[in-house]
Amino acid sequence: MKFENTGFEGLKADLRRLDDVMLEYGLVRESQWDYDRVTYDRKFELNEGVFYLRVQGYAVEGDVGANKALVQLLTPLLGKYYYPHGVEYGEGENFPKSLVTQCETILTNLKEEISAIAKK
Template identity: 60%
Template structure:
């Protein structure tokens, strides 16, 4: 499930500031990066299953590995985890209304905090 028109996809933010904003909102980057891309995840374990809110971005300038990059964020999305196959994001998936509402709230908070540091 894609979250269109959150404003997040319009932001380009310094990686160090972005890491702070994401961490403040519970999003984890961990080892999910390479020198040109980053992925932030938030894991939900609810009665309906395991879901991940994911925000990805790519470096428009600099290098992620050296913590010297500006990251263009992309459209956030939500996926359901299936063992052992992984995460499915398709239109056919069921996403509980309370989960979607919580994700929208988180995305709004991330946008408001990140836009202060956007270029």
Template identity: 60%
Template sequence: MYFENTGLENAAADLNLLDDIMLKHGLVREGQWDYERVTYDKKYVIKEGTFYLRVFGFTKDGDVGAHDAIITLMKPVVGKHYYPHGVEYGEEEHFPAHLLKSCEQTLAAVKADLNAFEIHA
């Protein structure tokens, strides 16, 4: 399920700054990157299952591996994890209201922190 109107889609920031802001709010990049793309995850383990809030990003001309990139964020999404198959984002998935509220609060907090540093094209 994608989150609409978060203000994060198309926001751009330096990779190192973005790593710090995301980590502050529980979104971890870990090894989920290649030289042009990143994924930040926040894991939720609740009675209804295991879910991931994900924020994807990409760079047009930087190098993520060298920590030298301006990252443009994409639309955030939440998905349910099914072992051993992976994460499903489909509309037929059930996402508890308390999970969605927590995700929305996290995304709003990230946006508030990012506002001071966002790069406007």
């Protein structure tokens, strides 16, 4: 599921500051990066299954591997994990309403904080 019109598209921020802000909301980068892309995930374990809120971005300047990059964010996603295949983000997935609402709240607050550190 895509969270359209959240305002994340086009937001640019310094990687190190972005890492800190994302972590405040439980979104971790861990080893999910390469030299020009990043992925932040937050895991939700519910009775209905395991879900991931995902925010991705790519470096418009610098190098993620060197921890010196300006990252442009993309549209946030919500996916459901299926063992052993992985996470599915399709529109045909069924997401609990309470989870969607929780993710929307997280993204609204997160966008506000990222906007404060964003580069124009």
